Amino acid sequence: MDFPAWDPVLFDFPGPLDIRWYGLMYVFGFLVGQQILVRLARAGFLPVDPKIAPDLVFYCVIGVMLGGRTGYALFYDTTHQLILPWNFVQVWRGGLSFHGGLGGVAVALWFFARKHKVSWARVADACCLAVTPGIFAVRFANFINGELYGRECPAGTPGAMQFPTDPAAERLLGLSPDWQMRDRELCIQVAYKHRTWESVQGQLSDAEKDWSHVKENLDWERVRHGVPFRHPSQLYEGLGEGLVLGIVLFLIYRLTRHQPWQQGRYSIVFLLGYAVVRWSLENVRQPDSQFQNNGVVCLGMTMGQTLSTAMVLGAGLMLVWPKLFPKRPPLV
Numbered sequence: 144m145d146f147p148a149w150d151p152v153l154f155d156f157p158g159p160l161d162i163r164w165y166g167l168m169y170v171f172g173f174l175v176g177q178q179i180l181v182r183l184a185r186a187g188f189l190p191v192d193p194k195i196a197p198d199l200v201f202y203c204v205i206g207v208m209l210g211g212r213t214g215y216a217l218f219y220d221t222t223h224q225l226i227l228p229w230n231f232v233q234v235w236r237g238g239l240s241f242h243g244g245l246g247g248v249a250v251a252l253w254f255f256a257r258k259h260k261v262s263w264a265r266v267a268d269a270c271c272l273a274v275t276p277g278i279f280a281v282r283f284a285n286f287i288n289g290e291l292y293g294r295e296c297p298a299g300t301p302g303a304m305q306f307p308t309d310p311a312a313e314r315l316l317g318l319s320p321d322w323q324m325r326d327r328e329l330c331i332q333v334a335y336k337h338r339t340w341e342s343v344q345g346q347l348s349d350a351e352k353d354w355s356h357v358k359e360n361l362d363w364e365r366v367r368h369g370v371p372f373r374h375p376s377q378l379y380e381g382l383g384e385g386l387v388l389g390i391v392l393f394l395i396y397r398l399t400r401h402q403p404w405q406q407g408r409y410s411i412v413f414l415l416g417y418a419v420v421r422w423s424l425e426n427v428r429q430p431d432s433q434f435q436n437n438g439v440v441c442l443g444m445t446m447g448q449t450l451s452t453a454m455v456l457g458a459g460l461m462l463v464w465p466k467l468f469p470k471r472p473p474l475v
Contacts (some may be wrong), residue, residue, distance in 0.1 A: 144304045148363075151288045155346075160229070163169035168284040169207075172277020173200050176410035178274035181201010188396075188403060189269040190261045196358050201256055203270065206251030207244040218446055219265040241278075242450040264461070273393050279385025286377035289331075293374025293427045303372040307331045307363065310363060317360035334361040376428040383420035393417060400453055407461045413460040414458035418451040423452075 154162035163315050177200045184187040184196040191199075215238045216225035223237065231287045246386035252270060256263040272402075285291045306312065308331070313320065316334055318327050329343040338356050347354060360366075392413060428440020438445040444452065 144302055146289070146304045146375075148289075148304055148307060148331060149215050149287050150184070150332055150337065152325075162283075164287045165281070165284040167410045168280035169277070171180065171280045172274070173204060175276040175280075176200060176203070176270075176273040177245065178318070179276075180269055183269045183360070184274065188265075188400070190265055191259055195259065199252075199266070201250040202255045203248050206247035206249070207239070208247075210247015210250070211241070211244030216245060218243065219433065234431030240450075242454070247362070263404050264410065268406065268409035271337070272396055273387050273409045274413075275389030275392065277385075277414035279381045282377050282381030282385060286375065286381070291377050291380075292429055293307070293376035293379070294429050295371045296374050296427075298372045300372065300374070301377050304375055305367055305370040305372055307370075308336065308372055309373065312366065315360070315366035315369050316363075330357060330361055331357075334363040334366075336363075351382065351420065374427040375422055379424050379427065380421070381426060384417055388413065388420065405465075407465070411458045411461050416453045418454040422448050422451040 149164075152161045152167065156162075169257055170392060176179055177197050179188060180196040180199055181193050184191055184193040189196060189199075212225065218240055220238070248270065249267070252266050253263055255268045289306045292306045292309070306315070308326050309319075310326075311329070316330065326347050329338070329346060332338040334338050340361070344354065392409065395409065395412060425445045428445075428447070430445055434440055434446065440446050441449045
């Protein structure tokens with residue numbers, strides 16, 4: 144398969160403002176999730192007034208942004224640059240951790256449930272039923288960005304492709320990881336002949352003075368023979384974590400809608416399902432470059448596998464919590 148090399152910027156406005164696929168997919172996920180939550184409220188599964196259900200999305204947005212950014216800073220940012228406030232708020236430049244976002248949403252749901260005096264576990268169940276379209280969309284955006292690609296594989300592997308964001312490709316194209324992200328993106332567009340050099344030259348920064356030298360190397364067909372084939376792990380994750388897990392949860396909900404499961408059980412299915420898919424696909428996903436030892440950080444596991452194991456423990460805690468701490472009837 145050939146990597147399509149679509150421009151990560153969907154609408155490029157003059158100045159620093161632009162509309163990226165990455166941000167747009169988050170908006171798509173929240174809008175679709177809102178519609179699902181409203182339907183669940185109308186069906187009585189989410190125990191709030193349908194008019195209140197959209198408020199839950201606002202809580203989730205705050206939880207995802209703060210939790211995802213904090214999680215990335217704690218788990219993945221080995222340079223500790225995100226601790227600086229002006230870097231922390233630049234979420235449009237990427238750097239969000241799913242597991243951190245999950246923790247942030249869990250806290251946000253607690254505040255929502257406390258405010259409206261409803262069960263936290265059932266609110267979490269509703270959100271787990273609503274989140275998978277967003278996961279699928281964001282993984283698609285990861286693919287467009289050419290980030291989070293997989294490990295090297297033989298050219299004949301089904302789905303294998305060459306990414307222009309691969310370090311080998313950037314080296315052959317004369318790109319530097321020290322450049323601004325938009326400079327690299329525009330040069331890749333020229334290399335794929337999606338745009339002309341003249342159309343992007345005025346948008347390039349001063350990160351590299353000798354742009355004429357860079358222009359000579361921007362030919363994807365010339366360099367692709369030196370670029371390894373890799374698994375498109377972003378697509379694997381989108382299909383597994385988003386589409387397949389979403390279908391499983393939808394079928395479970397449809398089969399149990401007249402007699403819903405105990406509160407929290409849908410969340411347990413989501414946590415276990417996501418953890419299994421993510422843990423498995425980490426074996427074909429390229430390890431995070433900031434970690435040594437081929438990405439291993441704990442007991443032979445990558446960071447993604449380590450955090451997914453924590454999700455399994457969280458699911459187990461949700462399963463035994465009602466038995467360990469049963470609700471007591473109020474005193475009269």
